[in-house]
Each structure stands twice: as C-alpha cells, then as structure tokens.
Amino acid sequence: MNYGTASSYVSVTSGSATLGVEAAGTTSLLINESITLGSSAYYTVLAGNYSSAINATILTDDNTAPTSGNVSIRIVNASPALGTADVYVLAPGSSLSSATATVSNLNFESASSYQSPSAGTYEVYFTQLG
Numbered sequence: 001m002n003y004g005t006a007s008s009y010v011s012v013t014s015g016s017a018t019l020g021v022e023a024a025g026t027t028s029l030l031i032n033e034s035i036t037l038g039s040s041a042y043y044t045v046l047a048g049n050y051s052s053a054i055n056a057t058i059l060t061d062d063n064t065a066p067t068s069g070n071v072s073i074r075i076v077n078a079s080p081a082l083g084t085a086d087v088y089v090l091a092p093g094s095s096l097s098s099a100t101a102t103v104s105n106l107n108f109e110s111a112s113s114y115q116s117p118s119a120g121t122y123e124v125y126f127t128q129l130g
Contacts, residue, residue: 014041057076059111078108087101087124087127088127089117
C-alpha cells in the first residue's frame with residue numbers, strides 16, 4: 001500500500017489479534033502490537049509517527065449515514081511536527097482571522113469527534129494551538 005492511500009475494509013475475527021505492518025518487499029515488522037477488536041465494529045488503522053518510532057493509531061469508525069444534505073467527517077492530527085492543533089473547516093476564501101476553529105486542541109495522533117457540515121466544498125486548515 002502506498003503512502004497516503006487507503007484500503008477497503010477487511011473482515012477479521014473479533015477479539016485479541018496481532019497487528020503487523022511490514023515495509024513493502026520485506027518481512028521486517030515496522031509495527032507489531034496486540035490489539036482488541038470488537039464484534040460488528042469498523043476500524044481505521046493509521047501507520048504514523050514516522051519522525052521517531054513508527055506506530056499504529058487505531059480509530060473506531062462510525063459508519064452511520066449523516067442527516068440529509070450533510071456529510072460526516074473526522075479530523076485526524078497525524079503530523080508529528082505540528083503538535084497540538086486548531087483545525088478550521090471553512091468555505092473557500094474564508095478568512096481565518098475571524099473564524100472559529102471547527103476543532104480545537106487536537107493532539108498529535110488524535111481524532112476529533114465526527115463533524116457534520118453541509119455537503120459542499122471546503123478548505124481545511126491546521127494551525128498551531130491558539
């Protein structure tokens with residue numbers, strides 16, 4: 001799998017499992033950790049923290065359909081260089097100077113709760129806290 005790409009969901013058995021991630025073309029594990037998976041649950045696994053020691057961030061997904069006319073998004077801070085961030089989801093051309101953060105104080109390797117903006121075109125800005 002290439003950087004920045006995603007797979008479709010893969011069916012696995014619930015309970016305790018070992019998550020292993022290898023660099024393409026090798027059998028050397030970059031990530032090797034025990035995880036617990038719930039039944040009838042969906043997860044997103046992000047391989048990250050490439051700046052020090054690569055690790056997995058495991059997020060439980062909510063695949064409930066959003067209300068009519070809205071979309072459902074979750075914002076993830078996967079930047080080890082940014083640190084804690086404020087995140088703005090704004091209409092194109094909006095000014096950050098008068099905007100309120102959509103998500104405030106989002107820590108590295110953390111995800112926001114799901115947001116439900118109206119369907120449309122947006123620009124997403126990650127800024128340093130404050």
